[in-house]
Structure formats: structure tokens, C-alpha cells
Amino acid sequence: MFMYKKALLIYNIKAGQEEIQDQLGLIASELVPLAHTFMFIQTLEKGEAETLCESHGSEIDLLLIVGGDGTVHECINGLMKLPEDNRPTVAILPAGTCNDFSRSLQIRTIEEAIAAIKVGAHQRLDIGEANQRYFTNFIGLGLITEASQAKEGELKDKWGKIGYMVSALQSLKNPNLFTYNLKTDSETFEGEAVMVLAMNGHYLGTTGLFVENNQMNDGLIDIYILKEAGFSLLKNVYNKSRSNTEKEWLREAEDVQVIRTSSFQLETNDQQLADSDGELYLEAPLTVSMHEKALDFIYAEETNNT
Missing domain, CATH: 3.40.50.10330 (Probable inorganic polyphosphate/atp-NAD kinase; domain 1)
Known part of the structure; x- marks a missing residue:
């Protein structure tokens, strides 16, 4: 059979x-x-x-x-x-x-x-x-897009996963700050950030960096707004690796705002290229929604x- x-x-x-x-x-x-x-x-x-x-x-x-x-x-x-x-x-x-x-x-x-x-x-x-357009794992702009742009071509072809890490570290040196306006069904968030990242999956660049404990079948997506890069971000990554739970890591995180929602609209003060599952072709403003158990x-x- x-x-x-x-x-x-x-x-x-x-x-x-x-x-x-x-x-x-x-x-x-x-x-x-x-x-x-x-x-x-x-x-x-x-x-x-x-x-x-x-x-x-x-x-x-x-x-x-x-x-x-x-x-x-x-x-x-x-x-x-x-x-x-x-x-x-x-x-x-x-x-x-x-x-x-x-x-x-x-x-x-x-x-x-x-x-x-x-x-x-x-x-x-x-x-x-x-x-x-549709995505399985994530959509984001700012640092994530800069890292993806840097890894394209020789870095990725020659070094594979190491190339991804190198490009990410290169992006931390001179991150571009942008102004954002993010609206969910019930709230509006405004400010300056170096990255806005919305995660459905658990891994980014092979690393379970943010949301291992999120659900991929609840119709919700987790948004991470990173206010600052450099040492602050590296400290957050270090604390995440040592934390036993997501709540523990979030309590210790610096310059990171976390939002959980089923949909959102994101606008920026200047043109921002978006990274969707590692593919670079969308631009802000973004209108994002989740198709539950699709x-x-x-x-x-x-x-x-x-």
C-alpha cells in the first residue's frame, strides 16, 4: 500500500x-x-x-x-x-x-x-x-537586510554558513538607523531602530537566536524591534545563549522591544529594502498578516x- x-x-x-x-x-x-x-x-x-x-x-x-x-x-x-x-x-x-x-x-x-x-x-x-507575497520563516528590514546584501555573491559561495556570520558581523560595524511607524490591530509603535524583524520560525542563520518557544500554528507572529546594534546586541545574544527561558532572556535584553500580533503595518522614513526568508525584493511600507495553519x-x- x-x-x-x-x-x-x-x-x-x-x-x-x-x-x-x-x-x-x-x-x-x-x-x-x-x-x-x-x-x-x-x-x-x-x-x-x-x-x-x-x-x-x-x-x-x-x-x-x-x-x-x-x-x-x-x-x-x-x-x-x-x-x-x-x-x-x-x-x-x-x-x-x-x-x-x-x-x-x-x-x-x-x-x-x-x-x-x-x-x-x-x-x-x-x-x-x-x-x-508569502514567507515561512521571517520578514525584516534594517540589519537583517544589510547582512543578506553583504552575504550575496562571493561570501556565500566561498564560505557558506561562515559567510553568513561574517556578513552579519560586518553589518554591526556601521548600522543604519531609521525611523519606523508600526501599527497592529490595537497599538501603534514609533521610534528609531536598526532592525525590525518579524519571526514565524525558530532559526535565523542556523542559530536559534530569538524565539525557540514560539508557536508556528497559532496565527501569531513575533516582532523584534532592535533599537541599537554593536555591544548591546552582542550582549543580548550572549544572555540569550545562557538563559533557560525566553522570559528570562527578555528581562535581561537591552534595546529590544517584542510585540506579538496577527497582523501589522510597517512604514519607514526612507526607502528600506525588506528581507523575506533571505530573498530581497520587497520594500517598506509593508502590510503583513498571518494565514493560520495554511x-x-x-x-x-x-x-x-x-
Whole structure:
């Protein structure tokens, strides 16, 4: 008896891990027997994964994504264009540089993904929407965007995860301060900041830096407004690593404001490029909302804590 009627595997051969092509044989031998019909499609250009998911998503009951956060981002944007009842279960086989959203599913390697898919544990999780585009993990502007811009190209290609950390540290040297106006359903927040970051997932740049204990299926998103960079931020990161609970860390945090909401509008005094799951194409002003339990994801059951 097959677990699935029809499965589609989309893979990005140019994702962050060079050995991805070698892994396809393992994936095929382990997962093809699970479905009556199993299709493989390699993406050849940016945006193709989104188009494929929109056109084939309603025909399948399992979508397997082999790639990094960028490939996942494309696929989710394709699936979210479909009626909710026509969206397949999604399994992420991480093959990028950071693979942050799959980490929130307790899946860090392709081998862990294969094991989780065989078990078949799945749950519906929230998907964020910003200016009519969708994200799984985060959207932000300020420092996060500066770090993403710095890591693009040679740093990322040559150093992978280390390149991400180097670019983040470089961004701390001369952070750009901007004025913001953030409105939720019930409150308005104004001031100056070096970063506004809204997190749905648990990891950023492979690090469980902010919100390990947040829920990804409650229709809410956690917004972090960082007032100052430099030593203050490094101290916050250090305290976070030593804290036993999120509340303990937040009590000790300096220059960080935390807001939990289901939607918000964000305006800035000057043009600010936004980072959505590591992809740089949106700009402020942003209108952000959460789609509660919008997509079904495979996760690693034995260690899941979402």
C-alpha cells in the first residue's frame, strides 16, 4: 500500500550544498516506493519552482522540496496561490546553506528528512503574507537586510554558513538607523531602530537566536524591534545563549522591544529594502498578516517542539 498517490520532487541543483546531485540517488531509492506516481523536476531558473508548484500543486498529495531557503520560499509562494483544500503536504529535504525553516521542523539533513517522510508525521503550520507575497520563516528590514546584501555573491559561495556570520558581523560595524511607524490591530509603535524583524520560525542563520518557544500554528507572529546594534546586541545574544527561558532572556535584553500580533503595518522614513526568508525584493511600507495553519508540513516527530 502506497503512502501517497502522487508525489512531486522539485530540486535546485544550484542550492548551497555541492553534493546535492549525489544525494538524489539516495532520495530516489528511499522515497520513490512511497508513492504510486513519483515525478522529478529540476529547476533551471529563478522563479521556476513557484510556477511549477502553482501549476502542479493541486494534482499531487506530496511535494518534496530539495534545496535551500530560497527554493522553499519559491515553492510556498506557488502553493499559496491554490485553494486551501488543493494544497499538498510539504516535505523539505534541506540542501541549502542555512536551511532555517527545516530546522524549525527538527530536520537538519536530507537523511533526517527521509526518515521523517517515512514516518509521515505532519502538521498544519502558519504562513505569513507581506505585500501579497508569502514567507515561512521571517520578514525584516534594517540589519537583517544589510547582512543578506553583504552575504550575496562571493561570501556565500566561498564560505557558506561562515559567510553568513561574517556578513552579519560586518553589518554591526556601521548600522543604519531609521525611523519606523508600526501599527497592529490595537497599538501603534514609533521610534528609531536598526532592525525590525518579524519571526514565524525558530532559526535565523542556523542559530536559534530569538524565539525557540514560539508557536508556528497559532496565527501569531513575533516582532523584534532592535533599537541599537554593536555591544548591546552582542550582549543580548550572549544572555540569550545562557538563559533557560525566553522570559528570562527578555528581562535581561537591552534595546529590544517584542510585540506579538496577527497582523501589522510597517512604514519607514526612507526607502528600506525588506528581507523575506533571505530573498530581497520587497520594500517598506509593508502590510503583513498571518494565514493560520495554511500548509501541511512533514516534521521529525520524535524531537518536534513546535
